[in-house]
Amino acid sequence: MLTGLRRFQQMLPRSLQIILPRLLLLAPQMFGVLFVTFFLIRLLPGDPAVLLLGNMATPEAVAQLRERLGLNDSIWVQFIAYCRNVLHGDLGISIFTSHPVLTDLMERAPATLELIFYAMILTVAIGLLLAVVSVVRPGGFTDVATRIYGLAAGAIPDFWIGLILIFVFFSKLGWAAAPFGRIDAMLSEPPYVTGFYTIDALVAGDFGVLHSAAGRLLLPVITLAVVNAGALMKMTQSVFGKVWASPFVRHARASGVPERVIIRAALRNSLPPIITIVGFLVGFLLGAAVLVETIFSWGGLGQYAVQAVMNSDYPALQGFILVAAAFILVVYLIVDILYELVDPRIRV
């Protein structure tokens, strides 16, 4: 049976050989996520029905919810019921907004994704650029500056640097847009296409909205990039540094290959570990977005999660953790697949 599977696997193209086993692994991981989010609430001291409804709930409502949640059944029957609900897209009703949690999350997801997307691009750009320059020109100004930046970046709290940026660029200099949401309150949202305001505005040809949305993105994106680019830079420095010192680079230079081409080739060879780090970065950015969104009143998933914590809104919190964990798992999956695809030396 197993050998048959293996033979079947070897008949597939290399990319499918890499992707299929990973996809199979996703199912037990998602099951684990469900398990944790379920027991996170159930392990609490006290009645989950009371927790879900809040302290003001009437005894009848509690009894009704206990019945509906099946709290009188055994814990395993409850867990199966919970899994079934989640698979049907039922994450419960938020206590605070009184909308279904899934609807709430779907509404807010594009805001967070847009923020993370641009922050990611800037982080990678800064991290790689600084790393390459510092390795190629050792002892130069950039080399010294990156050493200080690398040390400091890991020590700066993102929520604090966000506030400092607001103070300097909004309050004092007046260059940046106000830290209140994704577009100017006077403008209306662009018609929904992707949920990314910048792209939707572009599609609609509304440059006023595009300008406002891009302006609002600037400070939170810089905040996230400044804090996270340091780790990526140091990782790239060590990987790229090793490649830069390797014989093939020396050989290429001796053969008169232009420096720019050598850098590109060396960077290409440093790619696999960098891709892994970039994947982890998505996870960090999602965590950091919780803080940064709060500062900039971003109205995304992170701010929703913070509100859920403040209001003891357990269904919302449970839903957020479920979605966040699922998102991270999918990102790690993509990273694993890319990692093997970009490096043909890795055997499947």
Added chain:
Amino acid sequence: MSRIPHSLRSPAAVIGFALLFLQILLILFAPLLSPYSPVEADALASLQPPSAAHWFGTDITGMDVFSRVIYATRINLLISVVSVAVAFLIGVPLGLFIGYYKGIVSSLVMRLFDFIQAFPIFVLGMALVAVMGQEIWNVAIVLAILFTPVFARLIRAEVLSLRERPFVAAARCSGASDLHIMFGHLLLNALLPAMVQVSISIGMAILLTAGLSFIGAGVRMPVPEWGLMVSSGAQQMILGVWWVSLFPGLAIVFSVLCFALLGDVIRDLLDPTKTRRAVSTSTDIIPGIGGPL
């Protein structure tokens, strides 16, 4: 002077130890050093800019920011050091066991760690504190839970390579018990990466504690805590009131920097084979846990 190892005389080491010494002074002599009570509100002195009377100004309730920054050193370092110590004391023996014994239990524990570390660390911390209740000790417990896998993994990785070495076989042949091999022979040899990680983890714990308090999932007002203080000034920052948030934030930066530098120093001290260039990895991403959040 020549008796002091070279790695303790580097600028990084000097700055690191100076910052550590400063923090110890602040913790020990907080009541003597702070001119005001850290928790006493004075409505008449609300939001005063830095002056001779209030070096770091006052916050919206009129509490002296300078005094609160000093007192907060106690809370922030208490939470961070205790949580990392607990994580170390649980993680190290656990790592020894799952590295030494290859079995179903060991791989189950590893899968559990994979799983804990798959969550964004800040999101998981936030959820756990929210569910357990927003108390100082709950923050410490949550941080200990988050850091235990880090230490266990580091020890396990070392033990996996050490357990095949001849000295372990020799010990076994001379009749040493498993426990004796683990704690008498393997432990000290496997400890270096975990020791370096202690200092770095304390820095990360400070950042996490502050972040949790900032969003309201950590300690509560009027406890003097750096993240909470930054948060209490966040509203006024837009209006140009910078001092309420700036100073506690700087305190976080210097405190975390101190433990990052000391992590490098410990590494140099315990492992002299490492070259200068390879040192600047203190706050590097460790798979699954990594950067501050």
